[in-house]
Amino acid sequence: MSPKDLLLALVVIVAWGLNFVVIKVGLDGLPPMLLGALRFALVAFPAALFIRRPKLPWRWLLAYGATISLGQFAFLFEAMAHGMPPGLASLVLQSQAFFTLFFAALFLRERLRPASVLGLLVAAGGLAMIGLEGDHVTPMLALLLTLCAGAMWAMGNIITRRFGNVDLVALVVWGALVPPLPFLALSWWLEGQARIVDSLLNIHLSSLLSLAYLAFIATMLGYGLWSTLLSRYPAGKVAPFSLLVPVVGLSSSAWLLGERLGPLQWAGGALVMVGLLINVFGPRLFSGRAAGRATPSR
Numbered sequence: 001m002s003p004k005d006l007l008l009a010l011v012v013i014v015a016w017g018l019n020f021v022v023i024k025v026g027l028d029g030l031p032p033m034l035l036g037a038l039r040f041a042l043v044a045f046p047a048a049l050f051i052r053r054p055k056l057p058w059r060w061l062l063a064y065g066a067t068i069s070l071g072q073f074a075f076l077f078e079a080m081a082h083g084m085p086p087g088l089a090s091l092v093l094q095s096q097a098f099f100t101l102f103f104a105a106l107f108l109r110e111r112l113r114p115a116s117v118l119g120l121l122v123a124a125g126g127l128a129m130i131g132l133e134g135d136h137v138t139p140m141l142a143l144l145l146t147l148c149a150g151a152m153w154a155m156g157n158i159i160t161r162r163f164g165n166v167d168l169v170a171l172v173v174w175g176a177l178v179p180p181l182p183f184l185a186l187s188w189w190l191e192g193q194a195r196i197v198d199s200l201l202n203i204h205l206s207s208l209l210s211l212a213y214l215a216f217i218a219t220m221l222g223y224g225l226w227s228t229l230l231s232r233y234p235a236g237k238v239a240p241f242s243l244l245v246p247v248v249g250l251s252s253s254a255w256l257l258g259e260r261l262g263p264l265q266w267a268g269g270a271l272v273m274v275g276l277l278i279n280v281f282g283p284r285l286f287s288g289r290a291a292g293r294a295t296p297s298r
Contacts, residue, residue: 001237005229010223010242017219017248020086021256023077026210030199032077033187035042035211036179038114040069042215043176045219054170056163065178068156072149074186079145090249091269092130092146094242097279098123099154107158117281120183149197166280178292240280246273 001009026035054061081090098120104110131143163171187196229238250269253259261269 003197005232008225008231009238013221013241013244014248015217015222016242016245017090018247018252019214019222020080020090021252022210022213022218023080024053024086024253024257025087025206026214027077027081029204029207029210031187031191031195032081032285033074033183034196034199035184036070036073037181037187038079038211039073039214039219040176040179040183042211044173044180045221047173047220048177050171053165053174054163054166056166060162061171061174062178063159064156065175066182067152067159067261069175069183070179071152072156072181075145075152077150079142079149082141082142082145083139084146085253085261086257087246087250087253087259088261088265088269089146090167090253091246091272092127092143093150094246094276095123095147095150095152096153096157097276100150100157101279103154103158104161108161110282113282116279119277119279119282121275122278123255123272126268126271126273126275128249129264129271131268169220169224172223175215177239187281192245243273243276243280 023035030038076089076093081088084092098116099114101110101112101120105112122207127143128145131140160166160171226238246269250259
């Protein structure tokens with residue numbers, strides 16, 4: 001990867017890692033479902049007027065928007081509103097990698113590789129350790145909601161596997177047409193008309209800046225640059241950079257918000273990262289060792 005493209009990858013990782021701190025700031029002034037409605041309204045309008053719709057049936061666009069956009073962020077925003085620390089959220093959300101493996105085996109009949117199973121078990125142990133200390137630092141409900149967000153992301157990954165080659169930016173923009181009205185309906189139901197009106201009438205500058213960041217930096221810029229990198233390099237060379245998102249998320253949350261995790265949560269977080277590394281790089285190591293054993297000596 002060229003130095004210029006490496007810099008682009010790091011810009012994306014920083015943008016996505018800081019995303020969790022920005023969500024926390026946004027939630028200080030707006031209720032979670034209203035924040036979701038406004039975020040995706042900004043992504044979709046007016047961008048959808050200038051970006052051509054991806055060549056996909058509407059049912060797949062609806063499925064994508066309902067899972068990766070609506071489902072993932074409804075659970076994530078609600079989890080963070082219920083006390084999920086931003087840095088820890090960035091880490092636990094990576095459980096999507098293992099939910100994706102499970103859903104692929106269940107719905108696509110893909111075979112689970114030994115390295116993936118090992119990585120899953122290691123990460124599951126890490127999540128269990130995080131949960132053991134959850135009552136002291138993170139409410140268990142918030143942890144479960146974040147896992148639900150990861151599961152919705154994973155379901156969206158399974159759906160996108162049916163697309164083949166598709167313009168990622170167009171997919172994100174047109175998929176963003178789906179969530180605003182459901183988010184608004186959820187806000188009306190869960191948060192109430194009075195809170196919606198009060199939040200909008202007394203919206204703070206910090207909330208407006210958070211919305212702008214979530215819509216234009218984390219979403220439009222982030223996915224735009226990520227799409228550019230995927231068009232230039234194999235996915236296997238680009239995807240591992242996403243492992244740095246929790247690193248940025250945890251460090252920025254500690255630096256900017258003073259987030260402090262307990263010893264078990266740090267240990268559990270380390271195990272989750274090890275599990276993710278095994279899942280990403282383990283198959284190559286396993287196949288390399290197998291090839292080495294199969295090579296005849298001379």
